[in-house]
Amino acid sequence: MPLPPDTRLISVDDHVIEPPxxxxxxxxxxxxxxxxxxxxxxxxxxxxxxxxxxxxRHGWEYEGTFYPNFALNAVAGKPPExxxxxxxxxxxxxxxxxxxxxxxxxxxxxxxxxALCFPSFPRLPGTVFLQARDKEVxxxxxxxWNDFILEEWCAAAPDRLIPLVMLPLWDVRLSVAELExxxxxxxxxxxxxxxxxxxGLHSFYDGGWDPLFQTMVDTDTALCMHFGSSGEIPxxxxxxxxxxxxxxxxxNSMVALTDLLYSPVLHKFPTLRAAYxxxxxxxxxxxxxxxxxxxxxxxxxxxxxxxxxxxxxxxRNVWGCFISDDFGIAxxxxxxxxxxxxxxxYPHSDSNWPNSRKLLEASLQDVPDDxxxxxxxxxxxxxxxxxxxxxxxx
Numbered sequence: 001m002p003l004p005p006d007t008r009l010i011s012v013d014d015h016v017i018e019p020p021x022x023x024x025x026x027x028x029x030x031x032x033x034x035x036x037x038x039x040x041x042x043x044x045x046x047x048x049x050x051x052x053x054x055x056x057r058h059g060w061e062y063e064g065t066f067y068p069n070f071a072l073n074a075v076a077g078k079p080p081e082x083x084x085x086x087x088x089x090x091x092x093x094x095x096x097x098x099x100x101x102x103x104x105x106x107x108x109x110x111x112x113x114x115a116l117c118f119p120s121f122p123r124l125p126g127t128v129f130l131q132a133r134d135k136e137v138x139x140x141x142x143x144x145w146n147d148f149i150l151e152e153w154c155a156a157a158p159d160r161l162i163p164l165v166m167l168p169l170w171d172v173r174l175s176v177a178e179l180e181x182x183x184x185x186x187x188x189x190x191x192x193x194x195x196x197x198x199x200g201l202h203s204f205y206d207g208g209w210d211p212l213f214q215t216m217v218d219t220d221t222a223l224c225m226h227f228g229s230s231g232e233i234p235x236x237x238x239x240x241x242x243x244x245x246x247x248x249x250x251x252n253s254m255v256a257l258t259d260l261l262y263s264p265v266l267h268k269f270p271t272l273r274a275a276y277x278x279x280x281x282x283x284x285x286x287x288x289x290x291x292x293x294x295x296x297x298x299x300x301x302x303x304x305x306x307x308x309x310x311x312x313x314x315x316r317n318v319w320g321c322f323i324s325d326d327f328g329i330a331x332x333x334x335x336x337x338x339x340x341x342x343x344x345x346y347p348h349s350d351s352n353w354p355n356s357r358k359l360l361e362a363s364l365q366d367v368p369d370d371x372x373x374x375x376x377x378x379x380x381x382x383x384x385x386x387x388x389x390x391x392x393x394x
Contacts, residue, residue, distance in 0.1 A: 002361050003376055004369045008113030009357055010162075010380035012321050013226065013277040013343035016117040016153060017097040018060075018145070020090070026144035027137075034137050035144075036062040036121065058089045060121045063132055067121055097347045100156035107160060111357030112344060113377070114386065116162040116224070117153070118191055118277070119145065124229040125193045126166035130201075139168045143178065150185045162386055164189040164224060169201055172208060176215045183219035188384045190216065194225040194256035194276070198232055204263035213269045222383050226277040227252045253279025257318065258291055261310040262302075266317045274318050275383055278343060278350070281320040281328030284335045288314060315339060319383050323350055326363050329375070337371050341380045 003009070020038035027035045039061045059068040090098070096106035107115060122128045122145060129138035146165040154161040165182045167175040167190060179190060193199055202208025216223060227249045234248040253276045266272060288311040295310050314336075321341045322328055332340060342360060345351040352359045364372040380386065 003357070003364065004373050007373045007376050009111055009342070009360070010377050010384075010386070011112055011115040011344035011346070011356075012224075012275060012319075012341045012380050012383065014115040014117045014346045015120055015348060016103075016149075017090075017093065017120050017347070018122075018148075019098045022148050023141060023144050026147055027140055031137050031140055034063075034134065035141055036060045039066070041066055056089070062128065063134070067128070094347060100153045100161060103346075104157045104160050106346065106353065109354045110344065110346070114160050114162055114380075115344065115346070116164050116189060116384065117149070118164065118224075118226055119166060122166060123231075124226040125191045126169065127193070127199060127229075127231055129166070130169050130199065135168070135170060139171075139174060139178075142166045142168050146178070146182050146187075150182060150187070154186070158186075162189070162384055163187045164191055166191055167212075169193070169196070169199070172202070172212055175212050179212065179215050179219060179221065183215075183221055187219075187221060188386060189222040189224045189275075191229070192223050192225050193229045193231075194227060194252055195230045195259055198230040204260055204265050207264075209265070210268065213265060213272055217269050217271055220385055222385070223272060223274040224277055225253075225256060225274065227256075227279045230256070249278075250280045250283060254283055254287055257287065257314070258310075260318070261291060261313050262295070262304055264305055266313045267305045267308065270316070272317055273383055275321055275341065276318070277321050278323065278345060279321065280325050281322045281335055281340055282325050282331065284314075284320050284328065284339075285331050288334075319379060324352065324359060324363060329363055329367065332367070332371060332375070337374055338379055338382070340375050341383060342376055 023035040024032060024037070037060065039059060041057045041059060057068055059066050094106065095102035097103075103115075107113070118124050119126060122141075126142055126145075129141050132138035149165060150163055154163045163182075163186050165178070165187050167178050169175060179187070193201065196209070197203035213223075230252060232252070233245040234251050235245060257276055260266065260274065291310045295304055295306075299306050319339055319341050320328070320335065321343050323343055323345050328335065328340070344353060344356050346353045360376065364375065367375070
């Protein structure tokens with residue numbers, strides 16, 4: 001059956017391809033030469049992923065490194081047999097990847113009301129700037145990206161595009177200040193590493209992030225952790241196909257969720273809202289059973305907090321997110337119907353655009369209307385505090 005007619009589909013995980021003038025227009029004049037530059041590269045070269053980029057390619061030049069911007073990140077609507085490491089040029093991808101009005105038009109084609117968008121060139125939690133040598137310029141680059149999202153991208157359609165921001169993760173004090181600044185301008189969510197300790201940052205156990213988490217609670221901002229944001233991918237052998245890590249990236253979310261639920265964070269901040277983007281949901285019932293068992297059997301000698309079960313923390317504080325996951329939908333009552341959000345993933349290669357609504361309806365065909373509406377729309381509104389009264393297409 002179709003989704004209830006009053007359901008407005010909300011995606012909690014899409015992506016924006018940064019337009020060429022983003023930093024040129026927003027960095028202070030004296031830093032424009034050292035900030036990211038959109039360039040066309042000719043000749044033979046290798047990008048940061050080890051791909052051959054021979055020929056004319058678009059991308060970003062920053063601190064002496066060339067970052068191709070596209071590949072599988074901008075192939076919405078292409079059939080599987082045409083997917084590969086290309087395209088690398090802006091004129092080869094849909095304008096909806098980098099232009100807000102064109103994005104809204106593509107959302108209309110797909111039957112989507114609203115979407116939250118993660119970065120592309122800076123990587124999911126902004127680790128390009130975390131790893132930069134000049135942190136003063138890097139902090140300004142993050143501010144410029146956030147200003148683009150708030151003042152241009154989301155401002156073009158505030159009832160359709162939901163603000164998410166990056167933070168200068170190398171300095172908790174600066175991160176707090178940037179969150180306070182952007183929250184006052186309407187930010188709904190922060191992109192954050194799934195396991196920050198793997199990036200050489202504070203862990204969830206040492207208390208270093210407490211000032212930021214308190215600010216997130218104070219500003220009613222959600223913590224969004226996209227799979228792969230730790231900078232690591234599942235791997236076996238060097239000659240294994242890329243399909244291996246694409247198929248198993250949800251393992252990152254499993255490890256990251258366990259890390260958070262065993263940590264003191266959600267005990268200290270019982271109203272903090274956290275989401276695991278693009279990790280899927282079918283594995284959640286097993287993981288919750290297993291981590292509860294380990295908590296009961298091994299929690300005392302591991303000095304785990306023992307006053308609230310990990311599964312209770314999940315059902316109070318955490319949302320799982322899926323693109324297509326029929327098994328997870330069938331297990332929705334074990335997971336928690338109010339703990340599940342849907343995502344389109346436009347314009348990435350896992351996206352079902354322009355058939356997202358049609359395929360989601362097929363997945364929800366045996367789900368009661370109240371549950372379907374909650375999964376497709378209402379849970380996202382709860383997670384992101386996105387106003388249900390805003391009008392727009394359905």
